[in-house]
Ligand SMILES: Nc1nc2c(ncn2[C@@H]2O[C@H](COP(=O)(O)OP(=O)(O)OP(=O)(O)O)[C@@H](O)[C@H]2O)c(=O)[nH]1
């Protein structure tokens with residue numbers, strides 16, 4: 001049993017070459033900006049501000065490593081889907097991510113976060129295609145599931161079916177619902 005409450009921030013890295021020295025299995029969290037990455041890390045670890053540092057300006061383009069119970073690293077990737085001040089953050093994101101994925105034998109699982117209320121963006125689809133093509137284990141994590149009503153839940157399911165994603169591993173989560181978080185924790189444990 002992994003104790004998710006025993007979690008600490010280790011470091012922010014501009015690329016994977018600068019990852020923490022101690023080698024551990026890694027679980028990567030990706031998703032567009034505002035999908036709920038930091039909130040999910042805080043909810044899983046029951047720490048209000050663990051992932052707070054990563055949302056400060058300047059940290060946004062870094063990979064943030066969190067140690068969970070000395071068992072594995074949760075890696076918070078920068079959110080994609082926005083360009084600021086004329087900088088093509090998506091290009092930087094793509095470069096950082098390809099360097100992250102290259103020869104990464106520690107990577108056990110990619111959690112692709114998707115907002116329950118939104119359709120997949122081109123970036124979301126690109127990531128899904130990428131992990132499928134490269135046979136990287138992944139799971140879809142629907143976030144903010146508390147914000148959708150029954151009708152929207154059916155529409156979401158229909159949409160996932162249409163996208164050919166319904167047979168993938170899907171977790172329906174809300175940071176307000178502990179049972180949804182427990183299922184995700186089990187899924188993470190099983191991947192390690
Ligand atoms: N109701 C509800 N709100 C959520 C949930 N998860 C996240 N949020 C809200 O969504 C907003 C964005 O969450 P963040 O965790 O900051 O999103 P992020 O993906 O880390 O965003 P970036 O760091 O910009 O990439 C916050 O206002 C959260 O409170 C959820 O399960 N339910």
Ligand SMILES: [Mg+2]
Pocket residue numbers: 037038039054055
């Ligand atoms: Mg964040």
